[in-house]
Amino acid sequence: MVLSGHRWPGLLEMTMIATQVGFAGQSPVFESTRVESFIRAHRFERPTLVLDMQAVADRYAALKAGLGRAAIHYAVKANPAPEIVAQLAALGSGFDAASRAEIELCLAQGAAPSAISYGNTIKRAADIAFAHQAGITLFAADAEEEIDKIAVHAPGAQVYIRVLVTATEADWPLSRKFGCAPGKVQPLLARALAAGLRPVGLSFHVGSQTRAARMWLPVLDEVAGIWHAAHAAGFDLELLNIGGGFPAFYGDEVEQPEIYAAQVMRLVTDLFGAVPRVMAEPGRGMVAEAGAIAAEVMLVSRKCDTDAYRWVYLDIGKFSGLAETMDEAIRYQFLTEREHEPVGPCILAGPSCDSADVLYEKRPVLLPLGLSAGDRVIIRNAGAYTSSYASVGFNGFPPLDVVVI
Amino acid sequence: MVLSGHRWPGLLEMTMIATQVGFAGQSPVFESTRVESFIRAHRFERPTLVLDMQAVADRYAALKAGLGRAAIHYAVKANPAPEIVAQLAALGSGFDAASRAEIELCLAQGAAPSAISYGNTIKRAADIAFAHQAGITLFAADAEEEIDKIAVHAPGAQVYIRVLVTATEADWPLSRKFGCAPGKVQPLLARALAAGLRPVGLSFHVGSQTRAARMWLPVLDEVAGIWHAAHAAGFDLELLNIGGGFPAFYGDEVEQPEIYAAQVMRLVTDLFGAVPRVMAEPGRGMVAEAGAIAAEVMLVSRKCDTDAYRWVYLDIGKFSGLAETMDEAIRYQFLTEREHEPVGPCILAGPSCDSADVLYEKRPVLLPLGLSAGDRVIIRNAGAYTSSYASVGFNGFPPLDVVVI
Numbered sequence: 001m002v003l004s005g006h007r008w009p010g011l012l013e014m015t016m017i018a019t020q021v022g023f024a025g026q027s028p029v030f031e032s033t034r035v036e037s038f039i040r041a042h043r044f045e046r047p048t049l050v051l052d053m054q055a056v057a058d059r060y061a062a063l064k065a066g067l068g069r070a071a072i073h074y075a076v077k078a079n080p081a082p083e084i085v086a087q088l089a090a091l092g093s094g095f096d097a098a099s100r101a102e103i104e105l106c107l108a109q110g111a112a113p114s115a116i117s118y119g120n121t122i123k124r125a126a127d128i129a130f131a132h133q134a135g136i137t138l139f140a141a142d143a144e145e146e147i148d149k150i151a152v153h154a155p156g157a158q159v160y161i162r163v164l165v166t167a168t169e170a171d172w173p174l175s176r177k178f179g180c181a182p183g184k185v186q187p188l189l190a191r192a193l194a195a196g197l198r199p200v201g202l203s204f205h206v207g208s209q210t211r212a213a214r215m216w217l218p219v220l221d222e223v224a225g226i227w228h229a230a231h232a233a234g235f236d237l238e239l240l241n242i243g244g245g246f247p248a249f250y251g252d253e254v255e256q257p258e259i260y261a262a263q264v265m266r267l268v269t270d271l272f273g274a275v276p277r278v279m280a281e282p283g284r285g286m287v288a289e290a291g292a293i294a295a296e297v298m299l300v301s302r303k304c305d306t307d308a309y310r311w312v313y314l315d316i317g318k319f320s321g322l323a324e325t326m327d328e329a330i331r332y333q334f335l336t337e338r339e340h341e342p343v344g345p346c347i348l349a350g351p352s353c354d355s356a357d358v359l360y361e362k363r364p365v366l367l368p369l370g371l372s373a374g375d376r377v378i379i380r381n382a383g384a385y386t387s388s389y390a391s392v393g394f395n396g397f398p399p400l401d402v403v404v405i
Numbered sequence: 406m407v408l409s410g411h412r413w414p415g416l417l418e419m420t421m422i423a424t425q426v427g428f429a430g431q432s433p434v435f436e437s438t439r440v441e442s443f444i445r446a447h448r449f450e451r452p453t454l455v456l457d458m459q460a461v462a463d464r465y466a467a468l469k470a471g472l473g474r475a476a477i478h479y480a481v482k483a484n485p486a487p488e489i490v491a492q493l494a495a496l497g498s499g500f501d502a503a504s505r506a507e508i509e510l511c512l513a514q515g516a517a518p519s520a521i522s523y524g525n526t527i528k529r530a531a532d533i534a535f536a537h538q539a540g541i542t543l544f545a546a547d548a549e550e551e552i553d554k555i556a557v558h559a560p561g562a563q564v565y566i567r568v569l570v571t572a573t574e575a576d577w578p579l580s581r582k583f584g585c586a587p588g589k590v591q592p593l594l595a596r597a598l599a600a601g602l603r604p605v606g607l608s609f610h611v612g613s614q615t616r617a618a619r620m621w622l623p624v625l626d627e628v629a630g631i632w633h634a635a636h637a638a639g640f641d642l643e644l645l646n647i648g649g650g651f652p653a654f655y656g657d658e659v660e661q662p663e664i665y666a667a668q669v670m671r672l673v674t675d676l677f678g679a680v681p682r683v684m685a686e687p688g689r690g691m692v693a694e695a696g697a698i699a700a701e702v703m704l705v706s707r708k709c710d711t712d713a714y715r716w717v718y719l720d721i722g723k724f725s726g727l728a729e730t731m732d733e734a735i736r737y738q739f740l741t742e743r744e745h746e747p748v749g750p751c752i753l754a755g756p757s758c759d760s761a762d763v764l765y766e767k768r769p770v771l772l773p774l775g776l777s778a779g780d781r782v783i784i785r786n787a788g789a790y791t792s793s794y795a796s797v798g799f800n801g802f803p804p805l806d807v808v809v810i
Contacts (some may be wrong), residue, residue: 027799044573072641075758077759077799077800079757080798080801084521094746098758098800099759101798101801101803103801104799105801120756120758120800122703122705122718123705124703124756125705125779142516142706143704143706143707144706145704145777146704149790150776163707174764175763176758177716177763178758180706180708180709181708182711184707184708184710205760208524208760289546296529298527298529299526299528299550299551300548300550301547301548301549301585302550303569303581303585303586303588304585304589305588315529316468319794323724323796326761329567347584349527349600351407351504351527352503353524353525354482355509355580355582355583355610355613356580357582358580361580372550373530373550373554387797388797388800389418389724390796390797390801391793391795391796391797392792392797393485393506394482395482395503395525396481396485396502396504396506397504397506397509398504398506
């Protein structure tokens, strides 16, 4: 075990150097997390995501303390490891499921049907029928056709209407894929009512990785207007689903989870008044920091001897777990074993024979100048949206392995 | 079997209407391929790629006829279905492998080690050693460190140097991920020689989906200059690997494979003279048109009643097989069962709870106005870069199923 007992952390992200509290100059020293220590003490045959169940439990407790009366529905898609689902079910969490398979997973890991909401606005009719049979009573919708499907296949179910909001300040604003325009909310509520469903409320999504609670204000304000208008029109709404957007630390400062969640709930109370039921769907904010990936350098090169930038190729890329590097949206932090070496800018790429498999090029990453093939790399806070995004075997590379500690 | 005997093809791509020879107005009628007929005659539980082995054999014969003396090395990454590899091995094809797993696949399906080149310029040292043990003698490299790894783990092997070309006219120009600048070619050849390797030649990639043979000219011209300079400097190069770039039909006109390949080879002879060994690595051009995907409409909606565009959600998306819709690079054609209906513009999206899972938005797709949930859709010419790109189960959606006929 070459590495055990070694003080390991290297560094390495320009943004982190600029913003992480407590770092000085170019040799920041991290407090290692349990997963990082575990990775240092072990060898891995291939890229492996290590997940810490205690970190998940701690984060659940922090979010629960901050969210207070709001029910937490963990967004399973962020990481569907059965151990995470079982852990959260045991702690009393609810679940936001995107598909029949995710519902089956939650039920198999001990979740009650009443704790599961079927939050995908795009559902196959047969899957709605399956969920109804399984005892799920809460469904999302944002379109006439979806309401009609739910009315036929889950008669009498509760539905909430997802609203398309525009005022996001998130790091990764969502596309217009989900939600209906504000003007369609009341017609959809009416259609649900007419079809024998129970239109109980509204949902929205503030945008992925919304780093500060104050950024929720314009979105909550927009949704509150729609909420109050629906009430005024006679719709007896009782459920506000505030969705996800809870951030993880990727180098830019984020607020502590409990404080963040409490601030969001204060804004909700200020703007919506006494809503009978509030639910929240943290995904990234629940699990990202509970995981790290053990990876390896495959090759370091320069295209031309006079290039300022090196190319660093890892054994994991866009198609084997790091899909969120798309458009350089999520910028992971990297640790190496060359803590004290000077650093230089690198373009980071994956191992596949695919020219699109480049991770960071527009904003290069600072890595030690001595980095070379065979060096081990830790990708920090990579517990969300990694293992399930991995391809079945593009280029013959296997999916990300997962180890739970 | 509701659909059998029905004259099925719908349409549906603006570009196709404009450019496909033989179509008139908005009701083009296609000649169905065997896979399309098969899909019409069957029902599928989930998105399924149907592959036609006869079509693969026919395309191999056409490319072989056009490429003449050049050895074909099928780019396995385009579609690693064992049946395709076995079929091509039986026909005498060689293979371009991107990883240890792809080498193992080729060997298991009957390929001789001498027919396999290890074409990934980013290789794990242990995988080079494995390939060497397995009898592979031909390796790609574009950097000093890679040459050093090959020299240690596959002593005496043949290497070709991949060159980074700039003059591409491809539909999907490659990034700078692969290849070294022209100025590094001779130093790398010299390093390989000094390390006891056999530096046999050069490779390059003209760019994915290079639709006309004449588009190869500037790239071939660029590489020929490098080739002749290396010869003049005393390097006894014998192998020219012209890589891939052979196109598939996605709506915009492409030349017939045999004619296209023959024209490329004519340019090679004109510019390079009597090269002892030429190899080509078609992937997309070999298998894309041999496959079609059976899919289904999940939901059709408008965000707002006055929107001109509908949103159409399929049961397959960016994370379950259609990764090449990234940046709308590859524009698939869609067939529906509503051949005679008028059409209107749609934004097309996948089924996952992921806002990035939108297929075509910048250039909407024309689809029948009556399209609704449950309608079957065929995605044409989808045999390349689909099944292996699919995620292991993002959102609980299973990978693309594959059926071989």
